[in-house]
Amino acid sequence: MFASVQDVEALASVGYDALLADAQKRKVLNRDKRRLKRLRRIADRLVPHTGVFRDDAPGWNWQVNLIQESKLNASCMPGGRIIFYSGIIERLRLTDDEIAAIMGHEIAHALREHARERISQQQSAEVGAAVTRAVAGKQVAALATDISRTFFLLPNSRLHEQESDLLGIELAARAGFDPRAAASVWKKMASKTSSSTPEFLSTHPSHESRIADLTEQAVRLMPLYEDARKPKPKPSARLRKQT
Numbered sequence: 001m002f003a004s005v006q007d008v009e010a011l012a013s014v015g016y017d018a019l020l021a022d023a024q025k026r027k028v029l030n031r032d033k034r035r036l037k038r039l040r041r042i043a044d045r046l047v048p049h050t051g052v053f054r055d056d057a058p059g060w061n062w063q064v065n066l067i068q069e070s071k072l073n074a075s076c077m078p079g080g081r082i083i084f085y086s087g088i089i090e091r092l093r094l095t096d097d098e099i100a101a102i103m104g105h106e107i108a109h110a111l112r113e114h115a116r117e118r119i120s121q122q123q124s125a126e127v128g129a130a131v132t133r134a135v136a137g138k139q140v141a142a143l144a145t146d147i148s149r150t151f152f153l154l155p156n157s158r159l160h161e162q163e164s165d166l167l168g169i170e171l172a173a174r175a176g177f178d179p180r181a182a183a184s185v186w187k188k189m190a191s192k193t194s195s196s197t198p199e200f201l202s203t204h205p206s207h208e209s210r211i212a213d214l215t216e217q218a219v220r221l222m223p224l225y226e227d228a229r230k231p232k233p234k235p236s237a238r239l240r241k242q243t
Contacts, residue, residue, distance in 0.1 A: 009078055016081040020065055028068040032086065036066045039084055042100050042177075046107060047080070049174040053167060054111050072192065076106035078113070092188040097172070097181035104175075105168035105182070112163060165210065169217050176228035179218040183211045 023029035030036050043064045050057035060080035070087035077083070082103065089099065165182070173179040190207035 012078040023067045030066050031068045040064045045175040074102050074106050076110045097178040098185045100172040100177035101182040101185050104172040105164045108164035108167035173221040173225040179221040183214040186211045
């Protein structure tokens with residue numbers, strides 16, 4: 001980990017703000033209020049359970065924003081800064097459970113500091129340089145391009161993807177979202193992408209092996225999901241008065 005936590009956090013903070021400012025300028029930020037509210041409602045259910053995996057995570061400065069573009073993409077930057085593109089919701093016709101599966105997966109990348117790891121593997125000096133340029137007043141659009149490259153285009157390793165699949169599906173199940181939706185997402189994704197790159201040449205698992213793994217994990221996590229869906233007892237009148 002050559003890139004420091006402080007540098008990566010600074011880059012994520014400045015970069016996220018730059019992406020939002022650029023989207024705002026192009027009038028594609030948070031245009032669909034009902035869909036934005038839906039995303040934030042799902043995040044509100046997921047975030048409290050991040051503490052199972054990392055003690056400090058529930059206290060992060062969580063943010064959820066929606067960019068109106070056709071990209072099949074979503075991300076959670078370090079510190080809990082979530083971006084969804086409308087294209088992934090619209091083109092895949094995602095249910096709440098499927099959105100939670102994607103969001104859980106992206107949150108898992110942040111919980112495990114995968115961005116920091118892959119930035120370190122590339123060149124840690126670029127992180128500090130990007131922050132310096134931002135502080136020096138680099139144009140928002142140019143900075144947003146830098147950040148998009150750093151957090152969206154640098155590929156996660158296959159190990160990162162597999163780890164985030166497993167952690168993300170568990171996070172969703174703990175929040176009461178159907179873990180079977182994760183495999184459903186990748187079935188839909190497979191139907192929308194034409195890549196046939198052999199798995200051993202790719203940093204990502206193949207659609208087939210990913211779906212098989214997620215289906216197997218969903219079976220294991222069903223008791224956790226079913227428990228989360230059980231009605232919780234309401235506090236007594238005396239307890240409600242005290243609180």
